[in-house]
Amino acid sequence: MRIAVVGTGYVGLVVGACFAETGNEVICVDRDANKVRKLNRGGIPIYEPGLEELVRRNRHERRLMFTTNLPDSVRRSQVVFIAVGTPTGEDGSADLKYVLGVAREIGRAMSGYTVVVDKSTVPAGTSELVSAVIRRETKHPFSVVSNPEFLKQGAAVEDFLKPDRVVIGANDERAANIMRDLYRPFTRTGAPIMVMDCASAELCKYAANAMLATRISFMNEIANVCELFGADADKVRQAIGADRRIGTAFLFPGIGYGGSCFPKDVQAIIKFSADRKYRFRVLEGVQAVNAAQKVRLLGKLDKALGKNLRGKTIAVWGLAFKPRTDDMREAPSVPLIQGLLERGAKVRAYDPEARNVAKGIFKKKISYARSAYDAVRDADALLVVTEWNEFREPDFKRVKRLMKTPVIFDGRNLYDPKQVRALGFKYSSMGRP
Numbered sequence: 001m002r003i004a005v006v007g008t009g010y011v012g013l014v015v016g017a018c019f020a021e022t023g024n025e026v027i028c029v030d031r032d033a034n035k036v037r038k039l040n041r042g043g044i045p046i047y048e049p050g051l052e053e054l055v056r057r058n059r060h061e062r063r064l065m066f067t068t069n070l071p072d073s074v075r076r077s078q079v080v081f082i083a084v085g086t087p088t089g090e091d092g093s094a095d096l097k098y099v100l101g102v103a104r105e106i107g108r109a110m111s112g113y114t115v116v117v118d119k120s121t122v123p124a125g126t127s128e129l130v131s132a133v134i135r136r137e138t139k140h141p142f143s144v145v146s147n148p149e150f151l152k153q154g155a156a157v158e159d160f161l162k163p164d165r166v167v168i169g170a171n172d173e174r175a176a177n178i179m180r181d182l183y184r185p186f187t188r189t190g191a192p193i194m195v196m197d198c199a200s201a202e203l204c205k206y207a208a209n210a211m212l213a214t215r216i217s218f219m220n221e222i223a224n225v226c227e228l229f230g231a232d233a234d235k236v237r238q239a240i241g242a243d244r245r246i247g248t249a250f251l252f253p254g255i256g257y258g259g260s261c262f263p264k265d266v267q268a269i270i271k272f273s274a275d276r277k278y279r280f281r282v283l284e285g286v287q288a289v290n291a292a293q294k295v296r297l298l299g300k301l302d303k304a305l306g307k308n309l310r311g312k313t314i315a316v317w318g319l320a321f322k323p324r325t326d327d328m329r330e331a332p333s334v335p336l337i338q339g340l341l342e343r344g345a346k347v348r349a350y351d352p353e354a355r356n357v358a359k360g361i362f363k364k365k366i367s368y369a370r371s372a373y374d375a376v377r378d379a380d381a382l383l384v385v386t387e388w389n390e391f392r393e394p395d396f397k398r399v400k401r402l403m404k405t406p407v408i409f410d411g412r413n414l415y416d417p418k419q420v421r422a423l424g425f426k427y428s429s430m431g432r433p
C-alpha cells in the first residue's frame with residue numbers, strides 16, 4: 001500500500017519505518033526541514049533502539065522516503081496517518097491545532113478516496129472535527145479512522161512490530177478493512193485487532209495511560225506510607241504483584257512519571273471530563289501525587305545535607321525521563337536539577353543518551369560528564385534519577401574512592417540498602433528503611 005505519515009517524531013518515524021518493513025511504500029512528512037534533511041542523509045533525529053537499522057534498510061530498499069512536501073505525499077497515498085504532537089494547551093486541554101491544521105492540508109491535497117488515520121492521541125470526538133475540516137476542503141470521498149498508538153519509547157519498534165492489540169475506530173467497513181490489511185502482518189501471533197467506534201478508540205489511549213499513571217502514583221504513595229512505618233515498599237510491591245488480579249507491572253516506587261504522554265494525557269482527561277461537567281477525582285489525585293513525588297528526593301537531600309548546597313557538587317545519574325530514550329520532556333531530572341541549582345549546588349550529570357537534549361535545557365548551568373564515574377568525581381552526593389541498565393551494578397568501591405563523601409540518594413531503588421551501607425555509603429531510597 002502507499003502510505004503517508006505526517007509528523008516524523010517518536011511515533012511517526014517508528015510507524016513509518018515499521019509499515020515500510022512489511023512491504024508498504026511509505027513517505028514520511030515533516031515540516032521541520034532540518035529533520036527531513038538529516039533523515040535523507042541517513043541520520044536519525046532521535047534515539048530509539050533498533051530504529052536506525054530499520055530506517056536504513058527500508059530507505060535503501062526505497063520503501064521509505066522523507067519529505068517536507070505534504071500535498072505531493074497525500075496525492076500519491078491511499079492511507080494518510082496524522083502523527084503530529086497534541087501538546088497541553090493553555091487551559092490544560094489537548095491542543096488540536098497541529099492535528100486540525102494537517103487535516104486541512106490533507107483535505108486540500110487529496111485526489112481520490114483516502115483513509116485519513118488519526119494516530120495522535122486526541123480526545124473523544126476529534127475524528128468528527130477532523131472529518132468536518134476535511135469535508136470543507138474536498139469533494140473526494142474519504143474516511144477518518146482513529147488508530148491510537150500504544151508503543152512506549154525505549155521499546156517503540158518492538159512494541160509496534162509485536163503489539164498487544166491494535167485498536168481501530170472506524171465508522172465504515174471499507175476503511176476498517178484497509179486498516180485490518182495494513183495491520184495483519186503485525187498480529188500473526190494472535191494479537192487482536194479491535195474495531196470499534198471512533199469515540200471509544202480515542203478514549204482507549206487516554207484510559208490506558210491514565211491507568212498506568214494511576215498505578216505509579218498509587219505505588220509511590222504506598223512507598224511514602226512505608227517510610228512512615230519503617231516498612232519496605234519493595235516487599236509490599238512483590239507481595240501485591242504476586243496477586244494475579246494486580247500483576248507486577250508499573251508498581252515500582254520512584255520519583256514520579258514523566259515523558260511526553262502521561263502528564264499531558266492525564267491532564268487532558270481531567271480537562272475534557274470537566275468540560276462535560278465531570279470531575280475526575282482519581283486523576284486529580286494522581287497528578288498531585290506525581291508533582292510532589294518528582295521533588296521528594298530534594299526533601300531527603302535537605303534533611304541530610306541542609307538547604308544550602310553552596311560549594312557542594314552533586315552528581316546526577318540519568319537525565320532522560322526513562323531508560324533507552326533521549327527524551328527529557330517532563331523528566332523528573334529537570335525539577336530536581338533546578339532545585340539543586342536553586343540551593344547553590346554545582347551539578348555534574350551523566351546520561352548515556354540525553355546529553356545533547358540536556359544541553360539544550362540547562363545550557364552551561366550544569367556540567368556534562370562523559371561517564372558515570374566521571375560524574376561522581378569529588379561529588380558530595382550522588383542522585384540516581386533514571387534507571388539505565390549501566391547504573392544497576394556499578395563498581396561501588398571505585399565510586400566511593402572518587403566521591404568526596406560517599407552519599408547516595410537513589411530515586412529508583414536500584415541498590416540493596418544493606419549491601420551499599422556495608423560498603424560505607426550513606427544511602428537513602430524510596431520507601432525502604
Ligand code: NAD
Pocket residue numbers: 006007008009010011012029030031032035083084085086098101102119120121122149150151152153260261
Ligand atoms: P513529536 O513531537 O516527537 O513529533 C511530532 C512531529 O510532528 C514533529 O517532528 C513536528 O515537526 C511534526 N509536525 C508538527 N506539525 C506538523 C505539520 N503541520 N506538518 C508536518 N509535520 C508536523 O511527537 P510524538 O512523541 O511522536 O507524539 C505524536 C503524537 O503521538 C502525540 O499525540 C502523542 O501523544 C502520541 N503518542 C506518543 C507516544 C510517545 O511515546 N511519544 C506514544 C503514543 C502516542
